[in-house]
Amino acid sequence: MTAANRAVLVLEDGQTFEGRAYGAVGETLGEIVFNTGMTGYQETLTDPSYHKQIVVMTAPHIGNTGVNDEDDESRRYWVAGYVVRDPARRPSNWRAQRSLDEDLVAQGVVGISGIDTRQLTRVLRTAGVMRAGIFSGDDALAGDLLARVRGAAQMKGAHLADEVSVAEPYVVEPVGEQVAHVVAVDLGIKAMTPQQMAQRGMRVTVVPSSTPAAEILAMNPDGVFFSNGPGDPGAADATVAQLREILDAKVPFFGICFGNQILGRALGYGTYKLAFGHRGINQPVMDRTTNKVEVTAHNHGFAVDAPLDGESDSPNGYGKVLVSHVCLNDDVVEGLECRDIPAFSVQYHPEAAAGPHDASYLFDRFLDLMKGQHA
């Protein structure tokens, strides 16, 4: 490879990978994670939960279908950096409007290609996720790269939801007749979530993460929703307090991903960081209320620490709580269901995008919960 397009990926533990510059040229730092999805790179790049993360794609060919204006999950690319093996030279799809390369450059995403992504994935699987940096171009490649990586912020303890949340509320109108009004707190929400709700007749008001609980309750919603989002749930004290006010008001609640972790903390359970997280669209989850297995989309580096066996008492006094969903690969808590208050949440992504639609029934469950409240 010529010096001109050389790029280097440096891991916190000192390992380096030489490759070619991909996307924008420059320097980027973040927590490096791997995603095992074989489809859905556009959704992944625009998923706010990947804020401050360098994403490694295990699928070797990326960019084959280009980029279109329909599949974005938010207003911009969020990944801090992008690591692929083989970028497409030419997109081919009837919906493609431009190439991924162009978009990565336009959005300033620094990437690297041509490295052994499987080797890198095995490193991360064994050592756990860590900080990393991608460097390309003469300026970025000069100096002590490892020191810069080691100087980057840690994900543990990071409070990032406010950085990705919208500044102003907006409304997603229901398809057909309105059957419920939901206030969705944007902690890094993906576009597909309010769309899934709207398709079921919910009118969704998406509000900034900083919206006080009182303001949310004043909107008199049939239900409140906390979205997915980046960062350490352990650092989200204000969000936890916000949710507790909503739970106290007995308003039906549904949370996804970060929203699940916030519910866990609100109920009084702890959260912890997984060694390398779950990021993919092939994860088997069992719904313990029906004993059915669903193949689901995951994107989480943290998880709730709640007792797996039977119902437990919420340490914060919200009554009985059941771990409703578990990941069959590793028994990680994937869902919580409150028995005495109208609240439930899942750690994974029923809105999919990218990923299978097996879990979309959860939006129906949310609607049923709200209807039950009316009855």
Add this chain to the structure above:
Amino acid sequence: MPKRDDITSVLVIGSGPIVIGQACEFDYSGTQACRVLKSEGIRVILINSNPATIMTDPEFADATYVEPITTEVIERVIAKERPDALLPTLGGQTALNAAIAAAEAGILDRYDVELIGANLEAINLGENRELFKGVVERCGADSARSHICHTMEECLAAAEDLQYPVVVRPSFTMGGLGSGFAYNEEDLRRIAGAGLHYSPTTEVLLEESILGWKEFELELMRDKADNVVVVCSIENVDPVGVHTGDSVTVAPALTLTDREYQRMRDVGIAIIREVGVDTGGCNVQFAIEPDTGRLIVIEMNPRVSRSSALASKATGFPIAKIAARLAIGYTLDEIPNDITGSTPASFEPTLDYIVVKVPRFAFEKFPAADPVLTTTMKSVGEAMSLGRSFTEALGKALRSIDKKGMNLHWDGPVPAGEQLEELLAEIAVPTEKRFIQVQQCLRAVEAGTLTLEAVFDACKIDPWFLDQILLMNEVATKVKDAATLDADLLREAKGHGLSDQQIADLRGLKVNEVYQIRKALGVTPVYKTVDTCAAEFEARTPYHYSSYDAETEIMPRDREAVIILGSGPNRIGQGIEFDYSCVHAALTLKDRYETVMVNCNPETVSTDYDTANRLYFEPLTFEDVMAVYEAELAAGPVKGMFVQLGGQTPLSLAQRLEDAGVPILGTSPEAIDNAEDRAAFGRVLDAAKLPAPAYGTAHGIDQAIEIAEGIGYPVLVRPSYVLGGRGMEIVYDRAQLEDYGTRMDSIGDHATDAPLLVDRFLDDAIEIDVDALFDGEEMFLGGVMEHIEEAGIHSGDSACVLPPFSLSQAELDRIRTSTEALARGIGVRGLMNVQYALVSDVLYVLEANPRASRTVPFVAKATGIPLAKAASEVMAGATIAELKASGMLPEHDAATTDMSQRIAVKEAVLPFKRFRTHEGIAVDSVLGPEMRSTGEVMGFDDTFPLAFAKSQTAAFGGLPTGGKVFVSTADRDKRSITFPIARLRQLGFEILATAGTAQVLQRMGIPSTVVRKHSEGKGPNGEPTIVDVIHEGGVDLIINTPSGQGARADGYEIRAAATAADIAIVTTTQQLSAAVLAIEALQAGPFDVLSLQDAARA
């Protein structure tokens, strides 16, 4: 929901003989099922007529019936064994159809046998096209617009509505048999006519053309708790119009966004639920309109299929194994993922590599056949490859095909002008050669004289794939133009799939020089692992593929390794019979050595990760095998390599491997040469004082003519170092030999510079096949087989009998002595196959092959002696005396006649039905010295007539026990047919004959009805010709022997009509005598069945 406790015994039905569209993938799935069921403590009863399979080895089931797969046999087996359940979904369409027939005949109800793994309603919904259309609609998806037709009139009306071209698809046939595209009424009458005939329900579907659309397939599994997973997505590189089995395919799908893929997944899941496949697997095929994305469902198979085998090998998710577990009550989440050991099977595999499958065709065996690829499958095998990029996998897959002219090349100038125009026109029509033609067109794109869009418009292969092939061309140009081959460039070229041979061709180097440069520069592949999860979890199953990437995952080991080379893609002459021996070597030596399998055929048992300790899914070329050896040598001690079990492909690598320092176990390359090299072999024969037909070795056709004139015509000519009689012909005069010379270029797969062998052809000889084992001191005669057809018909196409039914003890003794002398003279250590011809009491040696033969599995089944296992032991150093002491081999060998031994008849299964000429007529079914059968069956009974009758039933449905026989023979055969024809008359048959034959019969006192010859045309009053009578179903058995040299075409129309109408046909007099004996035996009543295990106990 654990295993059901009400099932203690299960009947499994296999898929019968290997045919096009149904090959050894069902040995793989059936073997997995048998293993799973046995490990669950269930008594397994198996019916499969194919002796070449692993699954029919007695150790894989508790009661193995190598019997015809018919309703009657199924009933007899059920009555005898009283199984609790019948599992029909792992034996292809054959097993499924047999099970449906048994259920419809009330047999399952009568004996209280539950159908598991499928239900009749689901099978019907999935396979009946009209009902399936309703399913698709209820799932909210689209089908192609279509009409169901039961008559030709309905077909014509439907085509009017849909507009030509229309697709014709018959119901309930496998491998797309009888389907095709009709561009006009003439096409329609031909294709739909055949389709109506082949469909057991006389039903065809006509639908709108979706030619040129993108084609995809999903492999799904569902358990009784309604959990569904998509195991794999497959994308066809060839767009709609080419049968999936004949398409280059890739996994995973590479040109869909997540939204499009998930839509397809949703539809697939809705369909498996709506159809009601409740425990097991299925596949669903889709087409997508490339400009609009309109998705339509093409069809589904409610069973484990050829694609399931491919998907299993591609992902590491063993569909058949899991289907068997689901059938006995488990749910997906209760079944562990073998590969990780720690996660459940209720997930969807994710790939961090690309899988490419390329079909292998055999048109060279059927020169008259139309080479255009259609929706009827025509390929006989396939190779699969894995790489970390599409280009890497494609390059490996193409070189795995092991066939001249089928790999990308950059010879000659970039196509331009008229040549380019021609190429562009040619790639619009799919043939075996299209892929390479497309690559040649893309050379013009690289040169800037053509656009990629123009190539796409012509062939409709997705531009992404075209761009990747263009990339390979660009890399090739770089290699060609570079001042020197440096490490970076070599790494780039190898990473994009270029072989050492291709690089050598581009640089004008010898292939060995490229290998040496590459090694010196340290450009060697690493090995990755197929782990189902893209490295998310640790894999504990060493299933590897090579890549020019950074990190290798080969684990060090302490045990000594034995590397076994498989046989590559199935082809006529080299198929499952060779895989059989490879599998046995792996299983036999597994306990003491680390067995390492190298193969690239996804259909086989050998490429099941459960078979050997380590599996390398790699092409069988010197470059790739050497790389595996070097990687294994770095991992631990290597005892050596087995090259003699996988047929000619690995055998032809022996010398180069040994020269490169690889220890070859068993028979040495020098000894192999003693048998292959005619001069050396002549010395062996002389030393042993064994007669052989006069022969000579020629370099070039002129020398061949000289030799032929010397030894006298007729002669048998063929290139050396080929298998399956490739290019072998009986030549009666100089003109024919000269003609052979002009066609030589297209003959032979790879060894173009190999010399020609010219042998005196022995007329009217009894051919004898022998499989023997030799350890350097002692010989063990495994089996002596007597052919039914005379010498001159390839041994693979000839029926044969074991024990030899007409040989005396003196002859057997002579065979034993001769075989031992040959084994000693050649220097065999392991298996050897010898073909003899017995003429007027002289035993001529036709050829000796110091390797595993096609007949090893048949011999093992017929004798109950584990010949392949014993051979592996001998190759690893054991002596025959030791094997006798341990009980693996019996004290006496096949030279000792045991009068109580049951008779086994092996019959070949031929694919003539699959191949049509350009005019749509079936190709000629006459047998010759070039092998053309795809598979075999075994008939096993107390007497020869019964065993032969069974073999005919298993091979093609069976001989008639009454009705009309049409006789038309060559003059020289007229005398020998009169006795059997007279007997047929006595047995109640009505005889039809052409005028000449009828006259002879009349004189012999056999009355017959005269029928007009085809060449005579219809009579003045519309009297039909024999071809008309055959087409109208007025004949039950045809006896037609071709009349010697040059005139073989005379009976062609008759034979073609018989093939098209699926009527039993006898083409040799020896076959006729056997058939008459069999018919007589059949008239005595239905035959009885006996399992191999019971036969061994008897």
